[in-house]
Amino acid sequence: MTQKPSRTQALYAWLDERLGLTTINKLVLDRKVPKVNWWYTLGSATLFLFILQVVTGIFLTVYYVPTPDHAYDSVNYIMQGVRFGWLVRGIHHWGASFMVLFVFLHMLRVFYMGAYKYPRELTWMIGVLLFVLTLGMGFTGYLLPWNQRAYWATTVGTQIAGTPPIIGPWITRILRGGEEISALTLSRFFALHIWMIPGLMALLIAVHLYLVIRIGISNPPSKDE
Amino acid sequence: MSSHNPHDLSRRDFFKIVSSFVGSLMGLILGLPLISYFVSPALDEQGGEKWIPAGPLDNYPVGEPTLFTFTLTKQHGWEKTAQSYGVYIIRHSDTEVTVFSNVCTHLACRVRWHDDVSEFICPCHDAHFAEDGTVISGPAPRPLDKYEYKIEDGTLYLHLVEG
Ligand code: HEM
Ligand code: FES
Numbered sequence: 001m002t003q004k005p006s007r008t009q010a011l012y013a014w015l016d017e018r019l020g021l022t023t024i025n026k027l028v029l030d031r032k033v034p035k036v037n038w039w040y041t042l043g044s045a046t047l048f049l050f051i052l053q054v055v056t057g058i059f060l061t062v063y064y065v066p067t068p069d070h071a072y073d074s075v076n077y078i079m080q081g082v083r084f085g086w087l088v089r090g091i092h093h094w095g096a097s098f099m100v101l102f103v104f105l106h107m108l109r110v111f112y113m114g115a116y117k118y119p120r121e122l123t124w125m126i127g128v129l130l131f132v133l134t135l136g137m138g139f140t141g142y143l144l145p146w147n148q149r150a151y152w153a154t155t156v157g158t159q160i161a162g163t164p165p166i167i168g169p170w171i172t173r174i175l176r177g178g179e180e181i182s183a184l185t186l187s188r189f190f191a192l193h194i195w196m197i198p199g200l201m202a203l204l205i206a207v208h209l210y211l212v213i214r215i216g217i218s219n220p221p222s223k224d225e
Numbered sequence: 226m227s228s229h230n231p232h233d234l235s236r237r238d239f240f241k242i243v244s245s246f247v248g249s250l251m252g253l254i255l256g257l258p259l260i261s262y263f264v265s266p267a268l269d270e271q272g273g274e275k276w277i278p279a280g281p282l283d284n285y286p287v288g289e290p291t292l293f294t295f296t297l298t299k300q301h302g303w304e305k306t307a308q309s310y311g312v313y314i315i316r317h318s319d320t321e322v323t324v325f326s327n328v329c330t331h332l333a334c335r336v337r338w339h340d341d342v343s344e345f346i347c348p349c350h351d352a353h354f355a356e357d358g359t360v361i362s363g364p365a366p367r368p369l370d371k372y373e374y375k376i377e378d379g380t381l382y383l384h385l386v387e388g
Binding site for chain 1 (some may be wrong): 255262266268303304
């Protein structure tokens, strides 16, 4: 007995024929994976956190304003005046720390398992960039609440960035947008935090994942290697 | 793996079901608060009511629509904003006045009294209202709104109700 395909099946078939969903599915989800362990989930956990940060971050910008006269009050308003503001900011706050932690653990597992070797050097190099950019997200995001802690942490951070000889003072001035921390610092950190760094990260994550899928997951090293 | 009963759930299907269930649950747990977060200001208590002193009644000549403006500061999120209001006060006697809101009943531009034609005219889409607030011409769907008022010791008070 042959059954008529249901409407959803028909729709899927129509889309599949044009988009090649089955092929994508095969390549991305049905690929061969060696017998691995829980440490191999750290990259996916990091990806999940990144997406969570993007979503909660976008929602924070509904109320957050990056100017010295309103930044602090707008964060206060998110915490006290907006329904679930504490939740959205709380997830973004803790998600940021967890993301740094997970990126680092992911990197450690790749290192300990020697998974950075041929032919995965490029995946590793892009990963290093992603690690640095994640730290950059934390650094630029930390200023945004514009409270005492934010202000002084950025004072110290931009001062540290100025330690190299000759170019040091220039780096500090570029980061601050001038001699001292001001409205210009806040708005450039905001631009870096919500557009430039995350945009670059999304791009690099895409290449990183493409390489992971193209090359395949490495085998855990065995005794006789 | 060898004995395969077709009624058994395969490992693959089991994971499909579990992941879509857990995924939807997480989406819901985050998604519903996010909707509430976005619409939040619209759900906040709006307005309230207030008696606004409009000065001695003698300030208002009998039979002549006179503009009275006042501002109120309101908290909008993290900012205090001054909101301005305008009303036309027409005194009829020592106990009776009419107070029109200057907000056009079409799409909320502000109407102005034109002495030469004795009409309220809205600059946006040319609505005309008579001295008693009724619509003469134009797109306005109803007469100008009136404020309640009271007169105490010769002072006029307007009743502002919002929300
Ligand atoms: C597209 C992605 C993102 C957007 C649009 C975004 C947006 C924002 C906004 C508007 C704020 C200010 C509100 C607040 O301080 O609570 C903020 C704060 C912050 N963000 Fe992000 N963010 C994103 C991703 C990330 C990532 C990936 C990290 C770190 C790994 C991060 C770390 C932080 C930190 C540390 C703060 C300060 C939190 C606090 O002290 O309250 N953000 N972000
Ligand atoms: S708003 Fe007054 S005529 Fe349209």
